[in-house]
Amino acid sequence: MKMTFRWYGEGNDSVSLKQIKQIPGMTGLMGVLDQYAAGEVWPVEAIREYVDHVNKAGLEVEVIESVNVHEDIKMGLPTRDQYIENYKQTIRNLAECGIKVIVYNFMPVFDWLRTDLARENEDGSTALYYDEEEIKGMTPQDIVANTAAKSGGYKLPGWEPERLAELDRILELYKGIDAEQLLANYKYFLEGIIPTCEEVGVRMGVHPDDPAWPVFGIPRIAHSVAQFDRIVNLVDSPANGLCLCTGSLGSNPENDIPAAIRHFGSMDRIACMHVRNVKYMGNRRFREGAHLSSDGNLDLYEIIKAVYETAPDVYIRPDHGRMIWDEQARAGYGLYDRALGATYINGLWEAIAKNDGQKNAKAF
C-alpha cells in the first residue's frame, strides 16, 4: 500500500504540500491538473512542472486523477476518434513524467452527485450528503445551480463549467443512448487507449458511479461487481483496471466492498483505491462519515484486510472527510479529517501486517 493524498495544486487548494508531507506515512499525491477541458491534450511541459514542484516538497506523483473523457466519446459521435487520439497523447505525456496510474470515469454528464455539501452532523462537523427524495423534486439544471452555489467558491471536479454549459443539448442526445450502447462506446474507447497504456506502462483506473445507481434516467454502467466484471472484460488487460472507491460503490448497501476488493484484487485489476465511510440513513439517503468503522456502515478493518491480502501494492488515499475543527476548505477535501483517515488506515495496516507476521508489510 502506498498512502497518497488528493491535492488540487497551488492556489486551488487550502492544504499545502508541506502539510501533506507532515502526515505520517504519506508518500505522495493523487495529483490533479484541472485547467484542461475534457478532450484537450495535457502538455508534457505543464505536467513536468507540476511533478517537479511536488517532488521538491518530498512527495511523489505516480497517480493522476480526472483525465476527463469527452462526452462525444461516451456518446459515440464521429468526433470521438480525434478525442481518443488526444487522450492517447495525454497518456504518453503523463507516462513520460513518471505517472503510473490514471483515474477517470465513464459517467455520462454528471460526475458525482450530492444534495448537500455541508450537512451538519450531531457533533457539529459537516459532511457531504445525498437524499434521493430531494433529487426527485429537482431538474438536472437545478442540481447544477445548487451544487455551484454551495461550492464555497472552489471549482469542483466533475462540475467544470465547460462540461455543463451544454447541459440541455447533451441531456437530449443521451435520450437515444441506453446502457448497452454506452458500454459499446466504452469498449471502443478502451480498445483505442489500452494498447498505448500497455506500451508506456500506465494503468487506467475507472472510478465507480457516485452514487451507485442511475440518476435522472441517464444510463450508468459502473456501480456493481457484475458491471465491473463486464468492464474489465471489455479489454482483457491489467492496464484496464479500477479505482475502487469504497464510498461511491458502498453508497449502495447491496455492494459488499471487502468482497469486491478480494474479487478484483485477486484478478490484479485494482489500480488504486479511494477509502471513505458512508452512513446509510434510509433508502438512497446517506451521509459521508469519519473513516472509523463505527461512524458509518462500511467495515474499514475488513476493507484494509482485503487490500492487504489481495492488492498489497495498491495506491490508496483517504477520500472525502468531514469538515471538522472549523476548517475552511473545498467540500470533502479538508486537511484534518483526511489526515485522521490516513492515520487510521495506516494503523489498521500495521496491525494486520504484524498479526500476519508482516508478510505483506514491505509494501507499507
Ligand SMILES: [Mn+2]
Ligand atoms: Mn472516490
